Amino acid sequence: MSIASGARAGARWALVAVLAANMLVDALEVSATLVALPAVGSGLGAAVTRVQWIVTGFAAGFGGALLLGGRVVEWFGRRRVFLAALLVFAAVSLGGALTDRLDLLVATRVVKGFCVALTAPTGLAIIVASVPAGAARRRAVSVYSLFGAAGFCSGLLLSGLLTGAAGWRWTLAFPAFVVSALFAVALRVVPREPGVPGGGARWRAVVAGGALTSAVLLLVDALASWRWGSAGAAAVAVLVCVRAERASPRPLVNTALLRHAPLVRSALGAAALNGSYVSFLLVAALDLRRGGWSAWETALGFLPAGAPLALTALHSGRIAARLGPARAVAAGALAAPAGYALYPRSGAGGAQYVELLPSMSLVGLAFVLAFTALHLQATGSLPSGLQTAAGGLYQTCVQLGAALTPALTAALYAASGRSAALWLVTAVGVAGAGVALAGLAHPSNDPS
Template identity: 85%
Template sequence: MSISSGARVGARWALVSVLAANMLVDALEVSATLVALPAVGSGLGASVTRVQWIVTGFAAGFGGALLLGGRLVEWFGRRRVFLAALLVFAAASLAGALADSAGPLIATRVVKGFCVALTAPTGLAIIVSAVPEGDARRRAVSVYSLFGAAGFCTGLLTSGLLTEAGWRWTLAFPAPVALLLFAAGLRLVPREPAGPGGGPRWHAVAAGGALTGAVLLLVQALAGGQWGAAAAAAVLGLVCVRAERASPRPLVDTALLRHAPLVRSALGAAALNGSYVSFLLVAALDLRRGGWTSWETALGFLPASAPLALTALHSGRIAARLGPARAVAAGALAAPLGYALYPRSGGGGVRYAELVPSMSLVGLAFVFAFTALHLQATGSLAPALQPAAGGLYQTCVQLGAALTPALTSALYATAGRGAALWLVTAVGLAGAGAGLAGLLAPRSTDPSR
């Protein structure tokens, strides 16, 4: 699949630009909907526990399908899966913008999460395969990572502007962008040999489908307090486990579950990402209730996202200078401190200057911990195991963003903002505990190295 040696460098960087632009669109999906969420709820007459699905449905589709997505790419090829996912993503964006009730909109968000589970890791894999190893590949991966980090800021500002004109524009604008990327991808994404044709596939499909269904049902159980949904989620969880045990090649290598740095980092990242999204969800609802416009909310959220975008190209050096364990611990402590400093006086009494310390600490947490957590999760594993470990780690990151906001929204609706913020802080403290445990744990190496 590598670009031939005679190909122009410009064509290679055009490919990298398309893939990086898609990563930006993928990354802004959460931030854009967080800003638009109060307006969407008002427009559709949906309750807080219902409208939170716009965020958690996307994360559930992303996290639930990520492991199966890797297998689909193996079966059907990177190019075919990447382009097909872009088309479905565009169609789901348009359908969501036209939805006249919460149910169809939530369905499109789950579908979009599934599409991103295909395009985000596949785009990086295409870069690694198409760009020669060395400085060129390092620059390409850096650009790809930078666009991903900048996507959250871009989503805030874009949503802040578009939601003022109408929340449906916020949901619709990714559609034409995805279609443009699809057209460019048809010309630029290299073809590749067909994947392996034989072998049973139903185990992977059953496990992946059961995992996605279990996550969706668990979100419903947490948001709505439905014991039936929780029981059904447990049943699907058992189906997933049985399918994995029966598979000659399971989606998850069970040896990875015994690797303490990976497990600790995955739990810490799930707590950090879940508490972060939940915090911004509560703040978006609170500030809107206090009279803030969508644009003002977007500007208020910038200190929580801009630091990571500004330091994305240096995040590896920051983690290396401090050491991953110390960087993770610093970030994990900064996040709950930021949550605790959020003004408790109510949305109407919050001024921008009062919001900055809280949001800045949360942004600083990601500067320290975001890259360091991934390095800590995979750094001591054999190179052959690192891709599988990365998929498992990213699944946990997205599941944190699906489950924690669901419970937070339920508390916000029944007990108020104070209880919801206490839950967010408690989850952040749990992540801090995982981060501090990394400082105390002895350095371990994987026996397969």
């Protein structure tokens, strides 16, 4: 019997608790590794251009596999995919913490990104299928969203504590124990569902999804290491993906969505915002460590950049509705580069917490204003039948921004130092602001 068809309310909320807790773990993966990144680099003797893979590999696995992940869930069912992804996530978390080889650690990060591409959207789908429509479902979705927003702050604090007190390996290993416990509970509370009959042309979807992921990974390598061979191989992978998509009777990307201006603007704006945000914190983490800051001090310094989103998560939709999505996006997109520009240019060696506060606070404000509004702007004016597909394409672009921009930023940081890297981050933020301001010129497309 499914939960939706008559199980107790307590069982429903046990399910929501497991799914929300897993969403929190998924969300903390980026912030935890950003704080721990300098310690990992020191521990493994890796240069910035190599150690950045710990962040970008995760985002590449997530973004590259997200569209294919939705199809995998259709083929094998929500329960089986969710449980399998939890097991793999726990195993590779422990493996990454134990290895002394950076290439193996990066491989575990890519696999974890793929697992999150399966669990994050599937968790929400399980809630929608298992909790009755109405107030109960609205509360469940709110809890799920709140835990996702709180994950970034949790990752900062957890990484600051564990990296400083026990070492970076415990920061990477900690999710394995949490997710293993969640798996044990999920076996009991995640409802079973009828098997989904297999459709044709699965291999084309796998080829397209695999080629897309390969293209992203190769582009990250090309940007981080200035390898033209990787750039050429990425172009070939893109062609393979396009050919597989064109030959498929049901491609991963609905090409009609690429002609929808609000979606395209939102996807580009979100990629610029998320990419510049992660890149900014990457530069700051390396800079603060060079200036003598501990992992815990860095985590506290980053907190104003993440806490506002967690504190306003339940109200973000109302904020976007009050301002109008296009205006909220524009305000947030302007706040982000302003924050980047205010980062202390004199160097972190003499920087104090109060000097970081204006910069980090503006970056946090940017996410409060723009992140939910971008999603609303991307999908709000589309027919309901296309919103799920549009959401997947939008989230893919969000993660691709977090994979590609930090790779180029790390290369510039290694070659020319902090100042040049910050100029790049600010330029990407300004480009995102330009896209957002263009949206103000098209009020008819604003779903408000």
